[in-house]
Amino acid sequence: MENHTHIRVRELSVYYGREQALKNISVDIPEKRITAIIGPSGCGKTTLLKSFNRLIDSIDGVRVSGEISMNGDNIFNPKIDVTLLRKKMGLLSQRPHPLPMSIYDNVAYGPRIHGIRKKRKLDQIVEHYLKESSLWEEVRDRLHTPASGLSVGQQQRLCLARGLAVEPEIILGDEPTSALDPTASQRIEEKFLQLKARYTIVVVTHILRQAVRLADYVVFLYLGELIEHGPAEEVFKSPKKELTQGYIKGVIV
Amino acid sequence: MQKLQIIQDRVARQVMFALAAFAGLIVFLMAFGLFVRSRPILESFPLFELLSSSSWHPLKGEFGLFPFLLGTLWVTGVSIVVAVPFSLLCAIHLSEYATRRICEWVKPLIDLLAGIPSVVYGICGVLIIVPLIKNHLAPLFGTFSTGYTVLAGGLVLAVMVFPIIIHVALEVFSSVPYEVREASLALGATKWQTVKLVVLRKAMPGIIAAIVLGISRAFGETMAVLMVAGNVARVPKSVFDPAYPLPALIANNYGEMMSVPLYDSALLLASLVLLLVVVFFNILSRFVLIHVEKGIQ
Amino acid sequence: MSRKGSSKVNTRKVEEQFFKTLMIIATLIIISTLGVILLTVIMKGLPALSLSMITQTPKGGYYLGKEGGILNAIIGSLYLAGGATVLAILISLPIVMYFNIYAPKKSLFVSACRFSLDVLWGVPSIVFGAFGFTIMLFFGLRASLLGGIIAVALLVLPVMSRAMDEVVKMIPRDLLEASFSLGATRLQTAAKVVVRQALPGILTAVLVAFGRGIGDAASVIFTAGFTDSIPTSILRPAATLPLAIFFQLGTPFPEVQDRAYASALVLTAVILIISILSRVLAKSFTKHVVK
Known part of the structure; x- marks a missing residue:
């Protein structure tokens, strides 16, 4: 099975003011696989994830050095249009944050801001992606009610539909199940396993078992440094570094 | 010894409770006190007539407050129309766009603007805005004006209202979770799209509350308006007409009011009306703001 | 594309x-x-602006452009704002202590009081003046320093107490409990721990209130009266800077109007100094508080 690199990270360092959050990271994220970024909290997992769609830009006093390229283009190139870059990636955050509007408008938000105005086309998109995230049956009768009325699990699936509706190539998940109950988490995980046939998925998680269940490829960060990365099987079964062994055994939390 | 301390503690508790209750009741005491004093005029004339009559001749015993109410509404209206766009744009700039360093510079200056006494605003109105209207704006629109007008009052008030709207709006914006903005940005929205479609939408109740607080400030502001609005007891027909707002009426006539029958009662009724309107606006917007704050937690 | x-x-x-x-x-x-x-x-x-402006009281014919200064108004304003601030402190401190130390947590009474104070904050100063006037009628007082002090104290009460409230609220609960567990009563805790811990913040609140009090004209127009001499007792009328500005500007004589501008400069300078002082204090406050 051949592995194409989708996101190439080279010597990436990120500083918040004087603090260095990421230290010289180089890693390749394979296409159409699930990559799990694991490590104890505060180790820079989320920073790495948000570097991919340059959401770290809006943090005050942030500095970045190094390179991230997607399909060969450097995303830190100042000429690049950030909005188009972000359109290529759907983000699922720790807890679902539905936009302050109806279920329908949440899914239609992305297509609309990118210029789709026709009602029929939007209707199709909304239905398609709500089905894609297995939410359609539950909400088809109340599409125009506020999204905040959904349960947390439903909201997270809505956020997934919202993210898919801009037709991204990559799905980024920042501990996407941490606010959900076990059943709702399971549904999201199942969704990921189905979606990886068509999307590259990067998931940050601090739940080791989740990483084991989902990941094809694993990146282990510790205190801003990349300790180990490789195919999931290798990393989990025979970690090369002592820190990784410790983390997997549960010694380092 | 121990016992003495406990007694002290208990007494202190009672005193503190009483003071807190007093503070909480001041608004009601005010309304009650003013009501008692305005009863004589309310017994002589029906309230509706007092509020809707345009003839104000205290010496003849006619106390129509209508021109003053309308004067206040005109001046407040102009000030809000001017203040809202500027303050909201400024608040959005500070909360969404400006770097922390710019905020650290600009916010104290806005606080300073809020601290300037209203007579000083009045003086600047007289020195800058009144001549501007007289010599430039009114001729531009082909009318004559002394400069002491609704427009002058409204513009001075607008500047006085800026800090209030900005301050409250900033608090409201900061209560919109960062992640909601992030969700929109992550979908490829531009910053302005995010502000327009998500932040403003989420913050709308709070923004309305901010505007209402601004209105109530403008509604009751006295000295600055008194100095620039012209004080002619006639219903204004355009922004280039003079106005005589309610607070100006009260402040301007404190001298003679005790010597004319019912005059003091009429002025205290005017104060009561002012109090009730402002309290109503304030209660409304505070409720909304408390709701907004709770929505976050 | x-x-x-x-x-x-x-x-x-x-x-x-x-x-x-x-x-x-x-x-x-x-x-x-x-x-x-x-x-x-x-x-x-x-x-x-001249030295005599701020060192002399108005001589005869001052408002016609003759000799004199506005010392009466400067002193009057300081007395008035000072007195009102002290009175407001005497009410605010106990209220804030009650809110944060004595009252049960999530007390409806406290929320109602806070709400009422917030509403009071929005009441226009002319209404405070009118209300002060009704109080004075009730007690048979004439326009005097005392009347002005009462009206202005009520005016700055919400500003001061809510500002203090915010500061005292931020004191860590552990600190209070540490004091209680040493056997201190709540009163001792309030006096020793809370006031000391929140002192810079309390002073900031006091300065802000003083600034608001000294700049306000509409609340004293009914209550404090106006006079050309420096008040010798709290039952005598007192001149205030904002009103002095207003009256001088209202004369038809350009020389006197110029004095209004000079007086406005004095008032603005006082306000600026106060607000800079309070900012410095607030900064030193945030420096020492452990979050």
């Missing part, structure tokens, strides 16, 4: 730039109004 797609991107970018420019202009205009106000007061006031 299709041509249609790129033109869409362009309109978005243009819109973004357009509104960003508007925002910067709005911010600049708002900041420059402050500049214009300060410049106007300085340019108009400085030439008319």
Whole structure:
């Protein structure tokens, strides 16, 4: 099975003011696989994830050095249009944050801001992606009610539909199940396993078992440094570094 | 010894409770006190007539407050129309766009603007805005004006209202979770799209509350308006007409009011009306703001 | 990329730039109004300002352009704002202690009081003046320093107590419990721990209230009266700076109007000094509080 690199990270360092959050990271994220970024909290997992769609830009006093390229283009190139870059990636955050509007408008938000105005086309998109995230049956009768009325699990699936509706190539998940109950988490995980046939998925998680269940490829960060990365099987079964062994055994939390 | 301390503690508790209750009741005491004093005029004339009559001749015993109410509404209206766009744009700039360093510079200056006494605003109105209207704006629109007008009052008030709207709006914006903005940005929205479609939408109740607080400030502001609005007891027909707002009426006539029958009662009724309107606006917007704050937690 | 797609991107970018420019202009205009106000007061006031203005009381015919100064108003304002501030402290401190130390957590009474104080904050100062006037009628008082002090104390009460409240609220609960567990009563805790811990913040609140009190005219117009002499007792009328400015501006004589500008400069300078002081204090406060 051949592995194409989708996101190439080279010597990436990120500083918040004087603090260095990421230290010289180089890693390749394979296409159409699930990559799990694991490590104890505060180790820079989320920073790495948000570097991919340059959401770290809006943090005050942030500095970045190094390179991230997607399909060969450097995303830190100042000429690049950030909005188009972000359109290529759907983000699922720790807890679902539905936009302050109806279920329908949440899914239609992305297509609309990118210029789709026709009602029929939007209707199709909304239905398609709500089905894609297995939410359609539950909400088809109340599409125009506020999204905040959904349960947390439903909201997270809505956020997934919202993210898919801009037709991204990559799905980024920042501990996407941490606010959900076990059943709702399971549904999201199942969704990921189905979606990886068509999307590259990067998931940050601090739940080791989740990483084991989902990941094809694993990146282990510790205190801003990349300790180990490789195919999931290798990393989990025979970690090369002592820190990784410790983390997997549960010694380092 | 121990016992003495406990007694002290208990007494202190009672005193503190009483003071807190007093503070909480001041608004009601005010309304009650003013009501008692305005009863004589309310017994002589029906309230509706007092509020809707345009003839104000205290010496003849006619106390129509209508021109003053309308004067206040005109001046407040102009000030809000001017203040809202500027303050909201400024608040959005500070909360969404400006770097922390710019905020650290600009916010104290806005606080300073809020601290300037209203007579000083009045003086600047007289020195800058009144001549501007007289010599430039009114001729531009082909009318004559002394400069002491609704427009002058409204513009001075607008500047006085800026800090209030900005301050409250900033608090409201900061209560919109960062992640909601992030969700929109992550979908490829531009910053302005995010502000327009998500932040403003989420913050709308709070923004309305901010505007209402601004209105109530403008509604009751006295000295600055008194100095620039012209004080002619006639219903204004355009922004280039003079106005005589309610607070100006009260402040301007404190001298003679005790010597004319019912005059003091009429002025205290005017104060009561002012109090009730402002309290109503304030209660409304505070409720909304408390709701907004709770929505976050 | 299709041509249609790129033109869409362009309109978005243009819109973004357009509104960003508007925002910067709005911010600049708002900041420059402050500049214009300060410049106007300085340019108009400085030439008319003289030593005798601030060291003498009005002599006969002062309002016709003759000799004298506004010392009566300066002293009157200091007395009045000072007295009102002290009175407001005497009410605010116990209230704030009650809110934060004595009252049960989540007390409805406390929330209602806080709400009522917030509403009171929005009440126009002319209404405080009118209410002060009704109180004075009730007690048979005439326009006097005392009347003014009462009206202004009520005016600054919400400002001061809510500002103190915010500061005292931030004191860590552990600190209070540490004091209780040493056997201190709540009163001792309030006096020793809370006041000491929150002192800079309390002082800031006091300064802000003083600034609001000294600058306010509408609340004293009914209550404090006006006089050319320095008040010798709290039952005598007192002149205040804002009213002195107002009256001088209202005369038809340019020399006297110039004095109004000079007086406005004095008042603005006082306000500026107070607000800078309170900012410095607030800064030193945040430095020492452990969050």
